[in-house]
Amino acid sequence: MAVDPDKVDGRQAPRQFAKLSYDRFREMAQDPQLSASEKIGYPDQFRDGCEPAIFADFCNKLPALNRPGATVLxxxxxxxxxxxxxIAHCQAQQQRLLLVDSDEMLQQLPxxxxxxxxxxxxxxxxxxALGAQLGAGADAIICYGVLQVAFLDANPFRLLDEAMALLAPGGALLLGDIANASKLRRFLCSDAGRHFHKAYMRSESDPEVPAFAPPGDRIDDAVVLGLMQRARNAGFDAYVLPQPAALPLSNRREDLLVTRP
Ligand SMILES: C[S@@+](CC[C@H](N)C(=O)[O-])C[C@H]1O[C@@H](n2cnc3c(N)ncnc32)[C@H](O)[C@@H]1O
Incomplete structure (x- = not known):
């Protein structure tokens, strides 16, 4: 069975969750038919109930989140x-929190x-404007599930450059939940991936992973590793990190952690 880039775990994802642009997110935020997870582009089964594990991963990868008084963006x-x-965590830790998104999305928050x-x-x-607001910079920057949007309708390298510029010395930027088509291909070519595919598709057929398939408008290793190298070339430390195996998309997503020395 051929692998369709618009499918989630082999089954056809609803079209509304494929190739989401910034403007499409603005529309989805206002759609009363969508659940809270769907408004941010995740079918419920790929997000609902996983938030504590994702948040624990944030706290592992961004040490400033555990420091009272830190500035978080x-x-x-x-x-x-x-x-x-x-929001609750930063309030309890007396941290300064800045939240950035479209007006339509921010209005959905309490x-x-x-x-x-x-x-x-x-x-x-x-x-x-953010640079002026932050002054000395942010100790922790979270940018989770956003890179693939910038890859579709903007310049992901500029997003990286401008986000790194907002880091305080010693601060860390988590460009997280990066959907990497190369990682998905590697997984589907493994025994684990074949088992996963068959169970999910309720099929006896192996997934079809054509050699040398162009990634189209999906992020692949070249983009992830290029971003990592760009950060290093700009004087930052940068690492590609796995997601905890318990996260629902960890078999095809990964994180880029950038720290300012
Ligand atoms: C996949 S959702 C992830 C939301 C949140 N980070 C999470 O994981 O729960 C991506 C979010 O990024 C926002 N977004 C995408 N591109 C953006 C940009 N260039 N500037 C600000 N927000 C953006 C979208 O509106 C959307 O809310």
Whole structure:
């Protein structure tokens, strides 16, 4: 069975979750038919209930999240349970939190609280304003599930450059939940991937993974490793890290962690 880039775990994902642009997220945020996870582009089964494990992974990869008084920036925060957990966490830790997303998305979050909400598209509409707001920079920057959007409709290298520029010395940027088509291909060619595919598809057929298939508008190893190298060439440390195996998309997604020495 051929592997379709628009499928999630082999089964056809609803079209509305494929190839989402910034503007499409703005529309989805306002769609009353969608659940909280669907508004941020995840079918419920790939997000609901996983938020505590994702948040624990944030705290492992971004040590400043465990430090009272730290400055935390979330670029493309969405409006789901994960963001609500981050708001509560930062409040409890007396951390300064800045949330960036479209106005339509930010409006879906509960009101009140100390978090500063900044509406607009990063970096095109916001890089300068954010730099001014942050002053000495952010100790932790979360940018989770956003890179594939920038890859589709903007310049992911510029997003990286501008996000790194907002880091305080010693700070860390998590470009997380990067959908990597090369990683998915490797998985589907393994015994584990073949088992997974057959069970999920309820089929006896192996997945078909054509050699040398062009990645199209999907991120692949070349992009992930190119971003890592770009960060290093700009004077930052950068690492590609796995997601915990318990996360639902860990077999095809990974994280890029960038730290300012
Ligand atoms: C897949 S969702 C992830 C939301 C959240 N980070 C999470 O994991 O729960 C991607 C989010 O990034 C936002 N987004 C995409 N591109 C953006 C950009 N250039 N600037 C600001 N927000 C952006 C979308 O509106 C959407 O809310």
């Amino acid at each position: 979330d670029i493309g925060c969405g409006c789901g349970e994960l963001t609500r957990m981050l 009101g009140g609280g100390d978090a500063l909400r900044i509406a607009g598209r990063f970096p095109e509409q916001l890089a300068g």
